[in-house]
Structures are given as C-alpha cells and as structure tokens.
Amino acid sequence: MKYKRILLKLSGEALMGERQYGIDPQRLKEYAQEIKEVVAKNIEVAIVIGGGNIFRGVAGELNGMDRVQGDHMGMLATCINGLALQSALEDEGLQTRLQTAIEIKEIAEPYIKRKANRHLEKGRVVIFGAGTGNPYFTTDTAAVLRAIEINADAILKGTRVDGIYTSDPEKDKNATKFHSITFKDVIEKGLKVMDMTAFTLSEENELPIIVFDMNKTGNLLKLLSGEQIGTVVNNQ
Numbered sequence: 001m002k003y004k005r006i007l008l009k010l011s012g013e014a015l016m017g018e019r020q021y022g023i024d025p026q027r028l029k030e031y032a033q034e035i036k037e038v039v040a041k042n043i044e045v046a047i048v049i050g051g052g053n054i055f056r057g058v059a060g061e062l063n064g065m066d067r068v069q070g071d072h073m074g075m076l077a078t079c080i081n082g083l084a085l086q087s088a089l090e091d092e093g094l095q096t097r098l099q100t101a102i103e104i105k106e107i108a109e110p111y112i113k114r115k116a117n118r119h120l121e122k123g124r125v126v127i128f129g130a131g132t133g134n135p136y137f138t139t140d141t142a143a144v145l146r147a148i149e150i151n152a153d154a155i156l157k158g159t160r161v162d163g164i165y166t167s168d169p170e171k172d173k174n175a176t177k178f179h180s181i182t183f184k185d186v187i188e189k190g191l192k193v194m195d196m197t198a199f200t201l202s203e204e205n206e207l208p209i210i211v212f213d214m215n216k217t218g219n220l221l222k223l224l225s226g227e228q229i230g231t232v233v234n235n236q
C-alpha cells in the first residue's frame with residue numbers, strides 16, 4: 001500500500017447525494033463501505049467532514065447573519081455529519097471514535113492528539129468534528145491541520161470531480177487533467193484546490209494533497225493501491 005496513514009477529507013455536500021439538503025443514507029453507506037475496504041488493508045484512516053449539506057457560515061453572512069455565529073453553526077453541522085458517519089461506519093463493523101475541536105463531551109471525545117494517535121494505531125477510524133474550532137477557517141484547513149498533527153502521509157480530498165484540471169471541466173470541454181502538479185504550479189496557474197489557508201499550510205508542511213472522485217465505487221482503495229487515480233499535489 002502506498003500510504004500507511006491517511007486523512008480523508010469528505011465534503012458535507014457530497015453526503016446529500018441527489019438531495020437538496022441533509023444526508024442521503026445510501027451515500028453514507030457507500031462511503032462507509034469504501035472506508036471499510038481501506039481499513040481492511042491495515043491503512044489508518046482519519047476523517048474530516050464538512051458541514052455544507054446542513055449549514056455554511058459564509059451563506060449565513062450573505063443573509064445578514066454574523067459570520068462568527070454562522071461559522072459556529074457550521075461547526076455544529078460537521079459534528080452532526082460526524083455522528084452520522086460514525087454510525088454508518090459502526091454499522092459496517094468498524095471501530096470508530098469521534099473527536100471534536102469544540103467540547104461536547106456528552107456526545108463525543110474532545111480532540112486530543114495523543115488519543116487520536118492511539119486510536120489510529122489500534123485500527124480505529126477517527127473522525128474529527130467541529131473543524132479547527134475557530135471561525136473563519138474552513139474544514140479543508142481543519143483537514144490539513146489534523147493531517148499534519150497526526151503525521152498522515154497524505155490528505156485525500158474526495159470531491160465530485162476526478163482530479164485537478166487545466167480549467168473547470170464542468171464548463172470547458174477542452175480541459176485536461178493533471179496526474180500530478182506542484183504546489184507552486186497550482187498557485188501560478190490560479191487553479192482551485194483548497195482555500196489558500198489550507199493550501200499553503202499543506203505546502204509548508206510538505207503534505208501531499210490528492211484530489212479524487214470519492215463517488216466512484218472502489219476509487220479510494222485503487223488510489224491507495226497505487227493506481228493512477230485523481231491528481232497529486234506535492235513539492236516535486
């Protein structure tokens with residue numbers, strides 16, 4: 001296997017499946033099954049999940065809501081998704097722990113790096129909820145931060161596009177995909193991979209980012225087995 005410990009970043013929106021809001025149980029189950037296959041290969045899996053299927057702080061601000069208030073709502077949304085994912089993973093027979101950046105002790109463990117490491121070593125899937133615990137940061141930033149903290153080998157960003165393209169493939173049919181690209185080229189070409197805070201944090205800490213299509217069955221395991229899936233962003 002190419003990596004021993006990964007941080008998987010899942011988008012909240014992806015959990016909606018074909019719905020307009022909330023969680024599609026079928027999609028959730030599919031994700032849990034994909035993750036189960038990977039755990040079966042003795043890969044240590046940590047997960048950060050977004051909350052956009054429930055609430056986005058930025059959207060709240062556009063509607064006149066205080067940004068900090070909105071971001072707090074977004075952080076709670078990631079905890080709701082985390083609980084749903086935890087439940088789906090446990091239905092597949094996996095051991096899991098949910099740790100949150102904001103204490104909600106009755107519901108989940110607080111985030112403690114050393115405990116997270118121990119859980120991972122024991123083969124438990126660790127889900128990190130509530131983002132970084134701070135407003136103005138995205139769950140992409142939380143994902144990179146946690147990945148660095150736990151020494152993950154890479155961050156795998158599951159999206160609905162199968163990698164990074166020269167331009168938006170949903171708008172431009174001549175767009176071509178990169179198999180790999182450097183951090184520097186992403187910035188120079190003005191490509192969008194993550195927000196800049198998350199992206200530069202990843203670059204400075206030499207954490208490779210892999211963008212891939214999480215909605216294609218088997219993709220996650222193929223990627224980890226070394227098949228050329230998605231796009232890798234690294235320093236080479």
Ligand code: GTP
Pocket residue numbers: 097098104105106107108109110118119122
């Ligand atoms: P080991 O020390 O490796 O055995 O880890 P462990 O997670 O099994 O031990 P621990 O006794 O810390 O946790 C037992 C259970 O309690 C697990 O399901 C944890 O997720 C849960 N747990 C631990 N701390 C908290 C907490 O602060 N809040 C909540 N809600 N659950 C917790």
